[in-house]
Structure formats: C-alpha cells, structure tokens
Amino acid sequence: MSESLTGKQVLVTGADGFIGSHLVEQLVQSGARVRALVYYNSWNQIGWLNDVSQEVLQSIEMIQGDIRDAERVAGAVEGCDYVFHLSSLIAIPYSYVAARSYVDTNVTGALNVLQASRNSDSLTRLVHVSTSEVYGTAQRVPIDEDHPLVGQSPYSASKIGADKMAESFYLSFGLPVVTARPFNTFGPRQTARAVIPTIASQLQAGCSELKLGALTPTRDFNFATDTAAGMIALALCKQAEGEVVNIGSGEEWSIEETAKLLMEAVGREVPIICDEDRIRPEKSEVNRLLADTTKIHQLTGWKSQVPFKDGLAKTADWVGRNIQFFNAERYTI
Numbered sequence: 001m002s003e004s005l006t007g008k009q010v011l012v013t014g015a016d017g018f019i020g021s022h023l024v025e026q027l028v029q030s031g032a033r034v035r036a037l038v039y040y041n042s043w044n045q046i047g048w049l050n051d052v053s054q055e056v057l058q059s060i061e062m063i064q065g066d067i068r069d070a071e072r073v074a075g076a077v078e079g080c081d082y083v084f085h086l087s088s089l090i091a092i093p094y095s096y097v098a099a100r101s102y103v104d105t106n107v108t109g110a111l112n113v114l115q116a117s118r119n120s121d122s123l124t125r126l127v128h129v130s131t132s133e134v135y136g137t138a139q140r141v142p143i144d145e146d147h148p149l150v151g152q153s154p155y156s157a158s159k160i161g162a163d164k165m166a167e168s169f170y171l172s173f174g175l176p177v178v179t180a181r182p183f184n185t186f187g188p189r190q191t192a193r194a195v196i197p198t199i200a201s202q203l204q205a206g207c208s209e210l211k212l213g214a215l216t217p218t219r220d221f222n223f224a225t226d227t228a229a230g231m232i233a234l235a236l237c238k239q240a241e242g243e244v245v246n247i248g249s250g251e252e253w254s255i256e257e258t259a260k261l262l263m264e265a266v267g268r269e270v271p272i273i274c275d276e277d278r279i280r281p282e283k284s285e286v287n288r289l290l291a292d293t294t295k296i297h298q299l300t301g302w303k304s305q306v307p308f309k310d311g312l313a314k315t316a317d318w319v320g321r322n323i324q325f326f327n328a329e330r331y332t333i
C-alpha cells in the first residue's frame with residue numbers, strides 16, 4: 001500500500017461537515033485529488049464555513065448528493081483509491097424523535113458506501129467513520145476497542161448497525177475497510193449542537209449565566225485537526241485493514257471542568273445554571289467516555305498533538321469571531 005496520498009483520488013462523504021472540512025483541508029495539503037460528496041453544499045450557503053480557503057475549495061471536485069441515494073453514491077465512489085465515509089446524522093437528541101431517519105441515513109447510507117466500494121476496481125482503502133457513542137457509558141476505562149457496544153440512544157444504535165455492516169463487508173467480501181472510532185471532536189466550525197461551542201458561544205455573546213445540562217458527564221475531547229490526522233493515518237496503514245480503531249486524546253474532562261477552562265480562555269467568569277431542557281433521559285445519557293488509544297498508536301504512531309487548553313482557546317477565539325452565526329438560545333439538546 002502507498003504511504004502517501006499524493007496524486008491519489010480520494011472521496012470524502014460529509015465533506016462539508018465539521019470534521020469533514022478539516023479532513024478535506026489536510027487531504028488537499030497532502031496532495032490528494034479530493035472529491036467531496038456534500039448534502040447541503042453548506043460551504044457555499046453558510047458563511048461561517050468561509051474560513052476554508054478558496055484555494056482548497058477550488059481544488060476539490062464537489063458533488064452534491066444524498067448518502068441515501070445509492071446511485072449517486074456509486075457515481076461518487078467510482079475511480080477512487082480512498083474513501084472516507086463521514087456523512088451521518090449526528091445529533092443525539094434528534095434521534096429520540098426521528099429514529100427511523102437515523103437508520104436511513106446512518107445504516108443505509110453506510111451500506112450504500114460499502115456496496116459501491118465493493119464494486120470498485122480501484123479502491124485501496126475505505127475508512128468508515130464510527131463514534132465513541134457506540135460504547136455507551138464506560139463499563140471500564142480506558143475504553144478499548146473490545147469494550148461492549150451499547151445502544152444507549154437511537155443514534156448510537158444506528159452507528160452500531162453501520163459498524164456491523166462494515167465488519168460484515170470485511171468478513172464476507174474482504175473489503176479493505178477500517179472502522180475509525182473518534183471520541184468527542186471539537187474545534188473551529190463546530191456548531192452549537194455540541195457542548196464546547198454551546199458554552200463558548202454563550203460566553204462570547206456576553207451571557208450573565210451559563211446554561212448547561214448535566215455537569216458531571218466526562219468526555220475524551222480531541223481537537224479536529226488531530227481527529228482528521230488520525231483518520232488519514234488509518235487510511236495509510238496496511239495493518240489496520242479490517243480493524244476497529246479508537247481516535248481520542250486519552251484525557252478525560254467533565255463538562256463542568258470544560259466550562260471553567262472555557263471561562264478562563266474567554267476571560268469571563270459567570271455562574272453555571274442547570275437548564276432542565278438540556279438534560280437527556282437518565283438512562284440514555286452517556287456518563288463517561290475515555291479512549292484507550294494504544295491501538296492507533298501502535299498501528300500508525302499517531303498521537304493527538306493539540307493540548308486541550310490550546311484547542312479550547314482556538315475554538316473560543318473562532319466562535320468569538322463568528323458569533324453572528326450562533327444563537328445561544330436557539331440550541332437545546
């Protein structure tokens with residue numbers, strides 16, 4: 001397998017999403033020919049993604065399409081050496097009210113990518129992107145890849161379904177797929193759907209109190225450029241074929257600690273109040289996530305590079321410069 005992506009044809013599904021945009025930037029920098037399958041085409045429609053440079057945007061081939069559309073997906077995969085499948089419905093709260101749409105997009109969408117990849121003559125590697133959410137609340141820490149899978153939300157269940165479909169295509173057909181399991185990714189361009197931009201946007205908007213849900217859950221937060229680099233490392237690693245591999249920082253922070261660090265980063269201290277509307281059903285809340293990153297390090301040498309506090313400072317700064325696109329009151333979980 002090649003050790004470089006230079007000159008390779010690469011497809012990224014969900015390329016206009018938060019992690020996808022960082023991945024595309026790194027792929028372009030590495031000399032890959034990038035094709036982007038985008039749903040909303042939000043690079044053009046939402047101004048806040050304008051900080052992806054024109055140079056990057058102009059160098060990629062953009063295909064607008066729905067991951068549920070098997071024919072469109074097959075066309076996008078055609079001729080590609082590498083495929084990164086990121087396109088998913090990702091909000092946990094919405095999965096409580098629209099479980100079927102999570103099956104349609106996350107399971108059927110993944111199946112479409114797997115089928116198209118299986119039919120491809122050119123494919124070297126498919127990176128199927130999963131999530132740490134499939135583990136549910138940690139039964140032991142740190143969470144390695146053999147940790148039980150728990151459908152703690154319909155979102156989690158849909159991602160478990162997709163991961164198992166990927167596994168089946170490796171075991172049944174020898175498809176060269178690796179399942180990447182990123183823990184909580186954060187950084188510039190993430191919307192207030194996730195907790196770090198939710199906090200940063202309230203602080204940057206000048207709130208007198210910070211509205212949060214549960215304060216005690218912990219997460220393994222990983223900066224977006226590190227997550228993207230981990231995915232690329234897995235694409236290029238021969239030994240990763242057929243494997244499931246965590247991507248995380250190996251550090252654990254509670255939501256309360258995260259809020260306090262963000263207050264330091266922004267330079268404003270305000271009281272934290274519990275907003276009942278933001279509390280998830282008790283048994284569905286994932287209370288603890290901490291990655292065991294031994295496997296990815298042993299396979300590829302990858303380790304996260306951006307310290308948590310530095311990543312928070314960069315994120316808070318980005319949110320501050322783009323505050324017009326956030327409405328702290330609008331987003332609840």
Ligand SMILES: Cc1cn([C@H]2C[C@H](O)[C@@H](COP(=O)(O)OP(=O)(O)O[C@H]3O[C@H](C)C(=O)[C@H](O)[C@H]3O)O2)c(=O)[nH]c1=O
Pocket residue numbers: 089090091092131132133182183184185192193194195196198211212213214215217219255278285286331332333
């Ligand atoms: C948005 C928000 C969240 N929270 C709490 C709820 C959770 O206990 C914690 C983290 O929530 P967040 O939505 O940022 O992340 P996860 O619930 O871990 O899920 C996210 O990260 C995984 C890996 C995915 O795969 C999901 O797609 C993605 O949604 O903060 C609040 O208290 N208030 C808020 O306004």
